[in-house]
Each structure stands twice: as C-alpha cells, then as structure tokens.
Amino acid sequence: MNVRVILAIARKELRETLRDKRTLIAMIGLPLVLYPLMIVVGAQVAMVHIGSMNKSVSRVAVANDPDGILREWVATADKVQVIDSERPREDLLDGKLEAVVSAEDSPMSALAEACPVQIVVEYDLTRPNSVEARRRVTRALEDVSDEIVTTRLESLGLPVELADPMRIEDKNVVSSQKTIGAFLGILLPWLMIIMMAMGAIYTAIDLTAGEKERGTIETLLSAPVSRSEIVWGKFIPVFSVSLITGLLNLASMSLSLWLPFVVGGHDIDDRIRSSGFTVSQAATEYLLSQVTIGNIGLGLLMMIPLAVFLSSCVMAIGVFARDIKDAHNLVMPFLVILILPLTLTALPGIEISPLTAVIPIANIALVFKEILMGQPRLENVFAVLLCTGVYALGALHFAVWIFNREEVILSEQHTFYLAWRRSSFARREAPSPGMALFLFTFMILLLFYVGAYVQTRMLLPGLFITEWLLIFLPVVAILWYTRVDLRRALNLKRPPVLTLLSGAIIIAGMTPLLYQFILWQNRVLPPPDDFMEEFEKLSGFGASTGGFLVLLLAIAVSPAICEEILFRGAILSGFRRTLRPATTVLLVGLLFGLSHIFIYRVPSTAFIGVAITYVVLRAGSIYPGMLMHFLINGLAVLIMTKRLPQFILGFLENSEVRGQIVPGWLIIAGIAALTVGVVLTELDARRRRKHPAGREPGETPRF
Amino acid sequence: MVEVVALTKTFAPSGKNPIEAVKDASFEVHAGEIFGLLGPNGAGKTTLLRMLGTILTPTSGHSVVCGVRSDVDQQGVRRRLGFISGNTRLYKRLTGREVLRYFGCLYGMAEDAIARQTTRFAELLEMEAFLDRRCDSLSTGQTQKVNIARVMLHDPAVLILDEPTLGLDILTSKTIIDFILDAKTRGRCIVLSTHYMTEAELLCDRIGLIHQGRLLAIDAKEGLCAQTGTHNLKDAFFHIIERAGGVAG
Numbered sequence: 001m002n003v004r005v006i007l008a009i010a011r012k013e014l015r016e017t018l019r020d021k022r023t024l025i026a027m028i029g030l031p032l033v034l035y036p037l038m039i040v041v042g043a044q045v046a047m048v049h050i051g052s053m054n055k056s057v058s059r060v061a062v063a064n065d066p067d068g069i070l071r072e073w074v075a076t077a078d079k080v081q082v083i084d085s086e087r088p089r090e091d092l093l094d095g096k097l098e099a100v101v102s103a104e105d106s107p108m109s110a111l112a113e114a115c116p117v118q119i120v121v122e123y124d125l126t127r128p129n130s131v132e133a134r135r136r137v138t139r140a141l142e143d144v145s146d147e148i149v150t151t152r153l154e155s156l157g158l159p160v161e162l163a164d165p166m167r168i169e170d171k172n173v174v175s176s177q178k179t180i181g182a183f184l185g186i187l188l189p190w191l192m193i194i195m196m197a198m199g200a201i202y203t204a205i206d207l208t209a210g211e212k213e214r215g216t217i218e219t220l221l222s223a224p225v226s227r228s229e230i231v232w233g234k235f236i237p238v239f240s241v242s243l244i245t246g247l248l249n250l251a252s253m254s255l256s257l258w259l260p261f262v263v264g265g266h267d268i269d270d271r272i273r274s275s276g277f278t279v280s281q282a283a284t285e286y287l288l289s290q291v292t293i294g295n296i297g298l299g300l301l302m303m304i305p306l307a308v309f310l311s312s313c314v315m316a317i318g319v320f321a322r323d324i325k326d327a328h329n330l331v332m333p334f335l336v337i338l339i340l341p342l343t344l345t346a347l348p349g350i351e352i353s354p355l356t357a358v359i360p361i362a363n364i365a366l367v368f369k370e371i372l373m374g375q376p377r378l379e380n381v382f383a384v385l386l387c388t389g390v391y392a393l394g395a396l397h398f399a400v401w402i403f404n405r406e407e408v409i410l411s412e413q414h415t416f417y418l419a420w421r422r423s424s425f426a427r428r429e430a431p432s433p434g435m436a437l438f439l440f441t442f443m444i445l446l447l448f449y450v451g452a453y454v455q456t457r458m459l460l461p462g463l464f465i466t467e468w469l470l471i472f473l474p475v476v477a478i479l480w481y482t483r484v485d486l487r488r489a490l491n492l493k494r495p496p497v498l499t500l501l502s503g504a505i506i507i508a509g510m511t512p513l514l515y516q517f518i519l520w521q522n523r524v525l526p527p528p529d530d531f532m533e534e535f536e537k538l539s540g541f542g543a544s545t546g547g548f549l550v551l552l553l554a555i556a557v558s559p560a561i562c563e564e565i566l567f568r569g570a571i572l573s574g575f576r577r578t579l580r581p582a583t584t585v586l587l588v589g590l591l592f593g594l595s596h597i598f599i600y601r602v603p604s605t606a607f608i609g610v611a612i613t614y615v616v617l618r619a620g621s622i623y624p625g626m627l628m629h630f631l632i633n634g635l636a637v638l639i640m641t642k643r644l645p646q647f648i649l650g651f652l653e654n655s656e657v658r659g660q661i662v663p664g665w666l667i668i669a670g671i672a673a674l675t676v677g678v679v680l681t682e683l684d685a686r687r688r689r690k691h692p693a694g695r696e697p698g699e700t701p702r703f
Numbered sequence: 704m705v706e707v708v709a710l711t712k713t714f715a716p717s718g719k720n721p722i723e724a725v726k727d728a729s730f731e732v733h734a735g736e737i738f739g740l741l742g743p744n745g746a747g748k749t750t751l752l753r754m755l756g757t758i759l760t761p762t763s764g765h766s767v768v769c770g771v772r773s774d775v776d777q778q779g780v781r782r783r784l785g786f787i788s789g790n791t792r793l794y795k796r797l798t799g800r801e802v803l804r805y806f807g808c809l810y811g812m813a814e815d816a817i818a819r820q821t822t823r824f825a826e827l828l829e830m831e832a833f834l835d836r837r838c839d840s841l842s843t844g845q846t847q848k849v850n851i852a853r854v855m856l857h858d859p860a861v862l863i864l865d866e867p868t869l870g871l872d873i874l875t876s877k878t879i880i881d882f883i884l885d886a887k888t889r890g891r892c893i894v895l896s897t898h899y900m901t902e903a904e905l906l907c908d909r910i911g912l913i914h915q916g917r918l919l920a921i922d923a924k925e926g927l928c929a930q931t932g933t934h935n936l937k938d939a940f941f942h943i944i945e946r947a948g949g950v951a952g
Binding site: 002004005008009012015016019020214215216218219221222223224225226406407410 | 714715753756758759760778779781782784786788790791792793794795796797801805806808809810811853854
C-alpha cells in the first residue's frame, strides 16, 4: 500500500466532505446549537414547574370527621386549603382535589382511650401536585401527633425525651454530586457514542454509497490504486469526522453544563435543595472535580478506538449498499445493534471486566463511565483498546473484501434479491455462509426469547421443546424451503467406522481436561445459583429408572441429534466451502459455545464444539459428531443422577479436598487419549483420501 | 501494444440466467493506431473496454498492455492506460483543477508535473474559463473535456475511450476528435467504442464489429467492405450481422 496515494484520497475526500452542507450541519451545527438549547429550555421548564408547584395551594377535603377535629388538624398544614366536597373521591380522581383525608373512627374517643387514631390520606401518585399535598398534610398530622405525645408525657410528669429514645442521623458518604456523576457516567458515553456514530454515518455513506450513486466509482477504479488503498483513504476522513463530531459534542455539552454554573456561582448543595435546575451544575462540579489531565487524556484516548470502530463498521455497510437510500436502510439495523449493548451499561452492577471488555461499544461505554467516576484502571483501558482495535480491523478488512467484489461495487441491482417463493431459490448442495450465520442468529433469538421462557415455565418439557421445536424443526424447514439438498448439507452420510471410534476416544480424552478446566473456571466464574438449582431439580427427577431414561432423552439424545443437525450439519457445510478448514473448525466451535448463552457454559462447550466439528469435517459425516455429543452429554446425565460407580462419584465429590486439581496421571492419560483420537482420525482421513470410494471431492481437506 | 487474448465475461455465472456479455474476444492494437469497436447498444462494447481497463475481471482470458499482463499486475496495466466511459463521472464538489490534481496524484505524478500538464491541457482543450469552477456547474461538453484531460494528464501509452463523443455538440465533438487524432500522431495506441458509423469511418484504422458479445469481424473499413461486397461501413455492418444470424437489436 502506498501511503502517498492513501493520503491523497483522504485529503480529497475530506475536502469533498467539508463542501457538503448536510455533513457540516450534522457535524458542527447540531452539537453547537443542540446542547445549549436543551439546557436552557430544560432549565426554564424545570424552574417554571418547580416554582408553580411551590406556590400552589393544595385543595384537600376531609371526608369522614365525626368530631370535626380532623379538619382543624389538616387546616394547620402549610399551603393547604380545606375544601368541602360532596363526593371527595370522585373529585380527587377528577383533579378537583389534591388529597382526601378521613378518620376511621372518632379521633377524640380513640385519643381518650389511648388507642392510635386511624387516619387515611388518599392521593393520586400520578399527579405531582397530589403527591405534594400528601406530603404537606402528612407533615402537619405528624406535628399534631408530636404535640399530643408531648402533652401526654407532661401530664404524666415525664420528660419529653422519653418518646425519643434514639436520635438517628444519616450521613451519606457519597455526595449527591457523585450520585448524579454516576448517572451522567452512563448518559454521557451514550450521547457521545450515538453522536460519533452519526458523524461517521453521514460521511461514510457519502463517501461509499454516495460515490456509487454519483457514478464516480468507476473513475476512481480506473486509476492505478488498489482497493485497500481506496478503503483506507476513505476511512481516514470518516474517522476524522467521527472524532471531530465526538470532540465537538463533548466540548459543547461540557460548556453548556458548566457555563450557567460558573455564572451562578452559589453553593451547590443549597441549589440542589432549592431546585432541580442546578442538578446538572452540581453534576458538572462533581465531574470537574474528577477531571485530571490524565483522565481527560484517557477519555480522549478511548474516543480514538471508538471512532475507528464506528467508522469501519459504517464504511463496511456503505460499501455494501447500492446507493445512499439503500445505505440508510442498512444502517438502521446497525444503529439498533449499537444501542443494544449500550443498554447493558445502564444496568446496575455492570462494570468493566474481562467479560464485558470484549463486548463492542458496551466496553467503551463502561470504560468511559469508569473514567467519569474517577477510577479508571489501566488494564481495562488496555483490554478495551485491544478488543476494539481487533474489531475495527475486522470491519475494515470486510470493507476491503466487499470492495474487491465487482458485483457489489459495479452492480446497479438491489443488494438483496428479494424473492420468497420456494421455486425462486436455486437448488444448492449447501447453504451459503450468510445463510449459516442467519440460521445461527435466528436460533439464538429463538433460544433467548422462547427457549428461556419455556424452560423456566417447565424445565423438562422445555428442554424437549427447545431441542426439537426451536432448533431441529426451523433448521430443517428453512433448508428445505430454500431448496438446499438436505442429505448433503447435513452431512447425512454413512460414517467411516474408524471415526466413530476415534471420536469416542477424543471425547474420553477431553473429559478430564474439561473437568480440570471447569474447576478452574469455577474459581473465576462460579456457576450461577439458578444453574445449580436446575441441576438439583433434574438430578432429583432422574432418581428412578424411568426418570433417568427421560433425562437421557432430553439431555443426551435430543441435543445429539438436533444441535448436531444445526451446527455440524447446516452451519458447518455453510462455512466449509469458503473458509479454510482450521478457521471453519474454530468458528463453528465458537458459535456452538456461544449458543449456550450462559457465559458460564460458553468456554467449555466451545472446546467440545471444536473437537466435534473437527471430527465431523474429517469424517465427512455427521454421525460421529452425534455420537460424541451423546457421549459427553450422557456422561453429564450420569454424573447428575449419580449413576456412576462409587469410586468415580467419590472422586468427583472430593475434588475440593484435593485443591481443585485433577490428578496429573489422569490429565496425562487424557492428553494421550486425545492424541490417539486425533491420530486415528487423521490416519483414517488419509486412508480414504487415497482410496476415495464413494467420497465426494472437497471433503476431508487438508489442514 | 495492446493484446487481447480470448477475453470472456459472464455475469452471474452460477445464477439461474448467466449472461455472456463478451465471448472469446481477441485482437491486437499497435502504437499509433486507432482501433474502433462498433456495435449496437448492449453488444458488449463497454464490458469489453471495462475488462481492458481492469475495472472488471474477465471470467476467462486476459489482456496485455505494454507488456504487462492484466491478470498479473492490474495496477501496472492501469498505470499505462487512460480510461473514459459513460460511467466515469467527475466529482461534483471539486473544481476541474482539483479533479486533475487528484488523479495526477493517484497516477503518482509530481506536483509540478501536474501543474504543468494542467496548464497545457487547459490551453489545448480551451478549459481556462471553467477549470476553477465546481464540476456540478459544468456542461456536458465541459465535463467531457475535463475527463479527457484527466486521462491524458499522465500521458499514457494506451487510451481506452468508451463512446467519447456521446451526447456532445458538434464543436466539442470536433475538439475531442482532433485531440484523439493528435494522440495517434504522437504514437499513442487508442481503443475506442462508438455506434456512430461516420465517426468510426473517420477515426479508426481498423474496426472490430461486435454483436451479442462476439467479435464478428476485424478489419480496416476497406477490408470490411471488400469482404461483404458493399460500399460503405453501414451496409457492411448489416451484412455481417445478418450473416451471423441475427438483425441488430
């Protein structure tokens, strides 16, 4: 790649961008005007609202008052006007009253008997005025109550302090500013990310889909520049605009929050108490107190990978689109996907961790939050920088890849050919990689929304429903409808006998290693309580032989068929033709792990997934995979129902005593078995390569 | 200078309706020669020229430009070419001068060389008046002049011009035709396409008749007439197409 060419492209694109009014407005105009306007208008509205509430008099009716004393008590309340009403409750609902007070019995006689006076204050929670009325009335009644106590004590000649055995004073160690700071810590990254995405979207679409639409792409392609030079050259301006938009937004946001505070210059806590308006200023003060040069630097540093990531994603989308309109259609889902992980950051207790550091966008939002809270940890910053960098590179590579496809770049057709009749699908031997990914996503969504619900309602039938109705049925139906050859796509071929054996050996070898892994994992990431509860429930169910068989069907047999059909059938054959075998194995294994949704289960199942995918790819048949899946899940059922020989169960239970370590000899035996399994699989594959009886070309490829 | 070896382009080869836009086209063009592709709309002229310009990758076959094979070094081929078609538009938000400077950069020219060449072409093509105006305010003729200057700026050995005079008035057409003839006298190799018979007769040393993706005949105008026993290019054209088993359409 020629840097001079890249810079020439970047310069020219930036110049063009700056000559486009729409981009300028979105990039500079909007942030400069939006925030001050929001703050000013918001403040005005809040002040008017709070002012009117403070001034207004609450209209309160006294509904049941046998002695007439309640009315007197209520009348002592500040800014309360007692109103006579025929139908007090209806008036309260109609908004003619703010509260209705009634006594259950005669207050005077209750007082005489030294019983508590039962008083009910009715109000409308949805109306701020009514809530305020309740506060005023309750406070007045409490004052009356205090007076009565004092009178009683005095009449008995006792000290007034008798009714006050404790004086409790709370001191919030966290200032109110910090609370608001935490809130802003969530809000600010949100705004920043959305704004930076907006900046990137305008520019990226203009430079990619816009270039196609304006018919200049062929002019550019006729010049002696490589496609990656073009993508990089376009990426730089998109990135710059995204970053500038982010910085301008941040600057404008800070200034408009900060200026009124500096001009006002009063004590902050007072202002917080007196009105809601100054909340923003208080928060700003808190934020300012957290602002050190280092933190500003970190914040700015985080904006760079964010801009890189957003720009590269939007570029990939823009390159893919046919024209600007098409690009906007494609960007909408991207925005939704962007906001999903962002909502995660708003959940309480979600902090940056090795786990959340890998979630794109959310990881940056969380680090931002940490920086705003004044406690950034460098290792997290680094992890997020690294992850985001990797994702960004991936997206850019994707853009280059798309750019190299002339049917996408030069075609004037729609990006997606939308024809949904079965006959409009061409017969295929295997699903496309895109379709494989679609099947995976579709299944994940079904599991997430339907599967989880069904399983919490009824665990055991839920398992069957999940496997057969949510995995098996949709996969087979979709493949059939899109006219994919089921036999070939699902690898339904008679298995080489040896791979059945080698698969079983691999599983046997993996078991102790996996067990050790889970022991380690438990220390870092203990299994959630729900998970253990379900485990207990199922193991109880499997106590009888019948129950055991049902469990075996639900947990071992069904997944071995249904999940294999999806992963080692449809998804594997979708990727096998386009990806290298090693990549295919890793990817399918990873997807298999991810499909287990709970993060606790993902790593171990991904390992299993890799092993099974490997054997199935080598064997060219799904059946060894089914066998392996059945074996490993069957073992889990045996452990769950304690149907293993006593010495094994004892061994498992004693793992804690042994310091969570599987004995060395067992690990070595496991590795040995694993090696034997792999060697057998390879030998068998090689043998069949030499004598390809009935084998289709393209199978058992080399690593 | 240009050698085309069995170029074939099939669109959507694996789809239900594969389209064979160009089939097995082979010809050679030498320095100082103008080769014209003549054919009706949709005959495959543009696709063939796009493959020569390495905008499209051929399904099979290859081309050689100044000794550089298209399937080995696409950028090397592009460096030796100037390519214009109806689809190579200009950047509307840039001025003509900026467009020239940009492409000069992309062709690896030095700043002073770009400036020198820009001045030269501004005079030759009478562009001084509008060279500093944004391209979205230029007329079709003015745009085409800038476009011609764009591909000539780095003085390529080979020019590929897809319908260079399409939609232009007579005056501008003449300027451009003169320009092409001038390039020829300076030893450039020119491949152009047109569906104007007169232009083909006037400009081209040899003509390739293309119909439904096939090159039906390649010869000088006189040769084509002699082959078909006709007196002008138009009749020769109809004759050859009829002989190939289909009327132009």
